[in-house]
Amino acid sequence: MIITGDDPKYIAFVKARICDQFLMTDLGPLRYFLGIEVSSTSDGFSISQKKYIHDLLARAALGDERTVETPMEINAKFRPTDGDPLPDPTRYRHLVGSLVYLAVTRPDISYPVHILSQFVSAPTTVHYCHLLHVLRYLRGTITRCLFFPSSSSLQLQCYSDATWASDPTDRHSLxxxxxxxxxxxxAWKTKKQVAVPVRVLRLSCGLWLC
Structure with a gap:
């Protein structure tokens, strides 16, 4: 159980009442939980998954120490038929699943994780190469974290963007x-749109379709 709040006296009161009813061990301030590291100061607190990334890179067993500057190559387009099918897709599925959980604290990999997740049923050598690209990016940015300042205002701001028919297979937008x-x-998310964008087309009979 995790108890949060900004009133130390009331937190101590709640913990004491819970201990009266249940067998509980007080582990002190939250520092590590399900692979997520929490660090707090008077300026605020940050969450990261540095140890989780170290473990992920160890499981991936990359054969070099290279790093890259971006989580995915610019303007990269992927199709299910690119490359040769992997003989055993288990490793690909395992690594992509780990990246899905890592995206909890790393919004910068949200887009490539969304793309690579579409091919877990039948990954190819091309998809696996781009998966390794994401891992090399994480190796070079392992210290990045999410910071939540204690002096932050309560004003909500939302930013959004979209591509136009960017999927080369079904022409859906993101x-x-x-x-x-x-x-x-x-909060953040990358998602494929349900509808397919349609341009104005001129048919051979002279009609216009929107």
Whole structure:
């Protein structure tokens, strides 16, 4: 059980009442929980998954120490038929699943994780190469974290963007958004749109289709 709040006396009161009813051990301030590291100061607190990334890189067993500057190559387009099918997709699925959980504190990999997740049923050598690209990016940015300042305002700000028919297979667009509460990033998502954008087309019979 995690108890949070800004009133130390009331927190101590709640813990004492819970201890009266249940067998409980007080582990002190939250520092590590399910692979997520929490660090707090008078300026605010930060959450990261540095140890989780170290463990992920160890499981991936990359054969070099290279790093890259971006989580995915610019303007990269992926199709299910690119490359040769992997003989055993288990490793790909395991690593992509780990990246999905890592995106809890790393919004900068939200887009590539969304893309790579689409091929877990039948990944290819091309998809696996781009998966390794994400891992090399994480190796070079392992200390990045989310910071939540204690002096942040309560003003909500939302930013969104979208591509136009960017999926080379089904021509669906991608939407993305992020939400800030003051200076704190509290929500983000990348998602493929349901509808297919349609341009104005002129048919051979002279009619116009929108």
């Amino acid at each position: 939407s993305a958004y992020c939400v800030f509460l003051g200076g704190s990033l509290v």
